[in-house]
Amino acid sequence: MMRPSSSRPLRHALAQPSALRPLPRTSRSLHSTCYRLNGHRASLEGSSTVNADEIAHFSRLSSLWWDETGEFGMLHKMNPVRMQFIKEKLLEIRREETDDDVEEGTVLRGLDVLDVGCGGGLLSESLARMGATTLGIDASESNIAIASLHASADPSLDITSAALSASSSHLYPGVKGKGRLVYENTSVENLLARRGPASFDVVCFMEVLEHVDNPRAFLDSCAQLVKPGGHLFLSTIARNPLSYFLTIFTAEKLLRFVEPGTHTYSKYVNPSEIISYFQTYRSPLSTAVRSAGTPWIGRVANGVPARVEAETRGIIYVPWNGEWRLSPRGEGWSEWCNYLFWVRRPKE
16 A cells, blocks of 8 residues: 655644645645645635535435445444543533532533534434534535434424424424434534634534644634533544555445545544644634633643543444444554544633
8 A cells, every 4th residue: 555645744734823725736645635834814704614525525425314324324333432422521521520410311411512514413413312402514505404304303302404494393392301403504614703702512523624624724613612611522534544544445445335535635634733733722812812811731741631621532443343432541543543532621
């Protein structure tokens, strides 16, 4: 296997305040696109991290979202592990700070949660069933339509979506203990411009970061939407020869688990790059001040942040039982491909 070129690693995009521009493709590189910095920060309005080609790709596949044996079958299998990580971290922090007898099944109840790039709603529905007031957003109109239609068939969900008729949006009143689920066809930048910062207790974006045009601007918009003391969760893919071999060569080209062209190697982001980003990221205390807040990650030892500030965990697919496994803490090699990341915004 040819080693993917790392001459322009994406860590430069996360380490410096800038927007990104694509460079010309090179025939000798496995990077389909490389990035370089220009000298300014993207504004919230009139600028988007949405990649039109990526949206068109997933829009074509939108009808397959709820086929557990099809294109998104691996995400269906991954979803319980994502929820496990979210619940475990929220529960851990709650128990760290309070004496409340909180159970895993109620830790999301009453929280305002945003699912960015929700696709067909796999994670959004799970969050709502745990009692969270969940907003799922996606730049693909067809994804939102599929997500809304699927959720409307579940009488336990209180679903609202412009993709549904007025009569069917509240077809079912929901049940006690279940959260409200709302879907919107919009980008995170437009949502931030409309709702303003510090709007959600939890912000999630799973398998999204590797599909956006400007990872730094995207992270910035998502982080701004987190309330003080709130939580940000993401999952993505590390950038190294092993991840290329597993996710592109094997999954796309050899076994055709996913549609060829789903992933772009140059957009993969290493855990160390995200940790480095949040070591310098400070929440703005006002629109005019960018550096008054506290860095989200303040303590790092041997590249590992304090567990009450941030954490990365690898997720491994076990082919002989067809399941994903959340790796234990300290198993660093497991983060060489798919991994989960959590960080908490300082209370300030």
